Amino acid sequence: MIEVKDLYKSYAKGKVNALNGITFSVEDGEVFGVIGPDGAGKSSLFRILASLLLPDSGVAVMNGHDVVKDYRKVRQIIGYMPGRFSLYQDLSVEENLTFFATLFNTSIEENYHLIKDIYQQIEPFKKRRAGALSGGMKQKLALSCALIHKPEILILDEPTTGVDPVSRKEFWDMLGRLKEQGITILVSTAYMDEASRCDRIALIREGEFIASDTPQGIIDSYSGILWSVEGDRMSAMLTALRDHSAVKTSFAFGDKIHIAVADGLQAGELKQYLAKKEFSDVRIAPIKPTVEDCFMALTNE
Amino acid sequence: MSTRVIEVTDLTKKFGNFTAVDHITFDVEEGEIFGFLGANGAGKTTAMQMLCGISMPTAGAGTVAGYDIIRENELIKRNIGYMSQKFSLYEDLRVWENIRLFGGIYGLTDKVIATKTDALLERLNFREERNTMVKYLPLGWKQKLAFSVAIFHEPKIVFLDEPTGGVDPAMRRQFWEMIYEAADQGITVFVTTHYMDEAEYCNRVSIMVDGRIDALDTPAELRRQFNADSMDEVFRQLARKAKRGD
Structure with a gap:
């Protein structure tokens, strides 16, 4: 021991x-x-x-x-x-x-x-x-x-x-x-x-x-709400997501983007926001965090 | 029309009867972020040394930044940028001294170095660290500075050899944002990494197995070809075929 x-x-x-x-x-x-x-x-x-x-x-x-x-x-x-x-x-x-x-x-x-x-x-x-x-x-x-x-x-x-x-x-x-x-x-x-x-x-x-x-x-102790976002022009989308007031953090994770969002934000609402900025074919899904998500959330506090 | 910053045909390197790099052929376009992957011992380092003009190929031909790999390797060295996680800055020199040293090595005049140093420190928000010894900088800052120094002389192409090993996850992503910025300015980026999520951030990726390039395409296309969910899986499928012991 x-x-x-x-x-x-x-x-x-x-x-x-x-x-x-x-x-x-x-x-x-x-x-x-x-x-x-x-x-x-x-x-x-x-x-x-x-x-x-x-x-x-x-x-x-x-x-x-x-x-x-x-x-x-x-x-x-x-x-x-x-x-x-x-x-x-x-x-x-x-x-x-x-x-x-x-x-x-x-x-x-x-x-x-x-x-x-x-x-x-x-x-x-x-x-x-x-x-x-x-x-x-x-x-x-x-x-x-x-x-x-x-x-x-x-x-x-x-x-x-x-x-x-x-x-x-x-x-x-x-x-x-x-x-x-x-x-x-x-x-x-x-x-x-x-x-x-x-x-x-x-x-x-x-x-x-x-x-x-x-x-x-x-x-399990990750307290936020985490979504994954996929689509074209990922690097531009990363910046666009950061500009949204209900998106707390936005990080690239391989071919997806992981965003921590404020309570109450609807996926449809975010899709519309992205569509206005000419991002089409966007897929959004709630996900479980990885240890890397947890590390970044903890270091952000 | 796009121009090719790297163009090699059948590039080969033998050490005795061991073929470290076995007839690799590929091109890299201007402004592209090109990921150069492979298992330990697959031949990446040897291939990169030939592309940087510090190792002569046994056979094959090609150009890097417009210069011939065999006849003009000295010119290649002067016209590329290079950074690795293992070595990039002198720890016992101050921030400005490191910039001055590398600027000088790449043949910039004192006046140009002075002007560009001010602009660089301003852009990085580093003004107050001008006189700080590099060893006292946090790792993330060191990485940023090392990358900026590697492209200080505005090379056509920068070679990054595992630039993010051991770096904080948030820093690692910030570093990739710097890579994107450089690519937007037209600098071609040639990068090796062992993080498979970073392979996704490249425009195109090649994977070396036993000295050969066994796959080369966009990450999305490679995932499709190998019927895989992630680049990690693509990598595993290819590396499993390797015969030569690590």
Whole structure:
């Protein structure tokens, strides 16, 4: 279990507040996602939990061990995958893995079953230098290295940044299988669509959790009325919608526009308004929000 | 009549016996927003390096911004704009110093740079940040500035390599509004992204698989062709065919 209370962290002599009082807990075997843009404080939080950075104040306890007082113990029970590729570029795939196994007094053979599923995909290239691997393979090696000492808690800092949608899905499938083995997983991402793969999520912005719940709970607590609008000349329509007094926000969502509207506005009324501005063949439908809609609504408040 | 800002035929790049880019042929029209998609390892970066004049093709031919990819690659470099999420501005230089540096690199005179800098800071509402070190700017501001600097010398075409990775959802949309503005001014935009909703904002999209361009059309037409509800689904259908390991 991860228990975090009132964590604060600032840089540059207090000029930059990275964390402004973060409190949350993660149950054993849970996948907990911290979701928010770059610069929101995700990496600072994770580095504190990995005992690599001291908080200014507050407490963090990993499976009963305090990250400041018991940092040696914490380091034994966690696996940490930092945001930037952290392996030894000049060592081969196999050498990197052996190195991390040795640090924890174990061997690849002893814990092979833990990493088998992931490591098998890169094993054909085990003699290749880590620096010469493609992005997806580096990611699999880094995850194997973080797992080789059989951690109880896995901390993954933006494992899918810069990764294409198909590889991202594969990565989350791998995490799902690790969860089944009982590993507690704390993972951060800037991709809102990955929220649904977590048991619970926290939305982070400017060092604060602006919401924390199950993905469905976050969606259910959206209080506005949301419609999707489709038609031709989408970019011009986006501006036209913003000019309507009953439209609170208007954002592009792929081939549709999502608008939050005031109570009482009728779809027919909006269609007429758009028709006057020469938008024809407009389709309007009420929709359920996505986590991204919720994030934008919360940051707009 | 429209003019073509990119026109390439059978562009190919081999590293030893590995074909990173395999005979790609396509055109991009002036003022178009062209999305260049593909899985990691499909060959996007290599293709983009050839288009930007920093990597010589093994075979094939073409022009970018009116210059020949093989004979005039130095001229290409001078006549395009480039921005990526990984690198775009110098963090330890002030806002005006970054503009001055990139303006100078692209051969603008001090006088032109001074006039244009004032206009740019005015337009972005950045006047008070003129002397701010870039590392102290919020990420969204940095993105805006980076894009403005990339098109400061008014190139015919700007290459954007995953410009919105990790950016706040609202900022990401504001950034696309800047892209639209640039396109309206006639600047052609060539953009890579891993956000499939952003693929919808492009006029046309190409999808690379194993070094080839396996699909190229408007997002609506691609969705129709692949009988898919979203670009995400189109992408998945195509990427599944990939044979070469990532």
